[in-house]
Amino acid sequence: VGATAIAAMAPSFFRPSDVDELIGYCAAVASHAPRLPFYYYDIPSMTGVHVPAAELLERGLEKIPTLTGVKYTNPDLQGLQACVAARNGRFNVLFGFDEMLLDALQLGAHGGVGGSYGVAPALYKSLFSAQQTGDVELARRVQERCTQLVRQLAGLGVVRAGKAAMKLLGIDCGQVRLPLCPLSDAETATLRQALEAAELLGSLPKSLRRVLQ
Numbered sequence: 001v002g003a004t005a006i007a008a009m010a011p012s013f014f015r016p017s018d019v020d021e022l023i024g025y026c027a028a029v030a031s032h033a034p035r036l037p038f039y040y041y042d043i044p045s046m047t048g049v050h051v052p053a054a055e056l057l058e059r060g061l062e063k064i065p066t067l068t069g070v071k072y073t074n075p076d077l078q079g080l081q082a083c084v085a086a087r088n089g090r091f092n093v094l095f096g097f098d099e100m101l102l103d104a105l106q107l108g109a110h111g112g113v114g115g116s117y118g119v120a121p122a123l124y125k126s127l128f129s130a131q132q133t134g135d136v137e138l139a140r141r142v143q144e145r146c147t148q149l150v151r152q153l154a155g156l157g158v159v160r161a162g163k164a165a166m167k168l169l170g171i172d173c174g175q176v177r178l179p180l181c182p183l184s185d186a187e188t189a190t191l192r193q194a195l196e197a198a199e200l201l202g203s204l205p206k207s208l209r210r211v212l213q
């Protein structure tokens with residue numbers, strides 16, 4: 001269907017107890033798309049699986065030949081460093097905490113995947129640029145603004161608010177699925193005020209809107 005890569009979280013009911021079980025599970029998933037890069041999505045706060053992602057990267061290639069990287073949604077920055085260093089830096093490491101992106105980039109993460117990037121792409125682009133050019137002070141200021149945005153979204157529920165924010169920006173990503181519920185009219189008004197105050201409404205280029213719609 002045109003996918004560029006696939007990703008999978010660990011199962012959260014019968015959880016893998018060690019890295020071998022986790023590799024076996026991921027290998028089974030990846031085998032159904034044998035020509036696509038595979039990313040392990042490490043998010044222990046949701047899955048309850050605390051197997052170090054770096055161990056999977058170090059040992060997983062034999063059974064997961066398409067293993068390409070990890071989406072690391074984990075506050076353990078020492079573990080992030082281990083992922084970046086795994087197999088001499090072979091893997092693509094993407095970070096999942098928007099409010100800690102600058103820290104992750106400074107430790108060698110290659111990029112990020114998060115709930116607020118679509119809401120403020122220009123803001124995050126400026127963060128990447130400042131970090132890459134060594135403008136630490138600017139990068140810190142932009143990260144703080146990004147963190148404030150995340151707090152505002154989190155106050156309404158990141159996924160709920162993220163969907164609503166994208167619609168306000170002109171890209172309707174549909175409704176959240178149960179058990180989550182859409183924002184109420186009052187919550188949407190609060191969100192709109194927050195986005196306007198942050199000068200984010202209308203910041204998405206029209207050309208990008210056309211591509212994404």
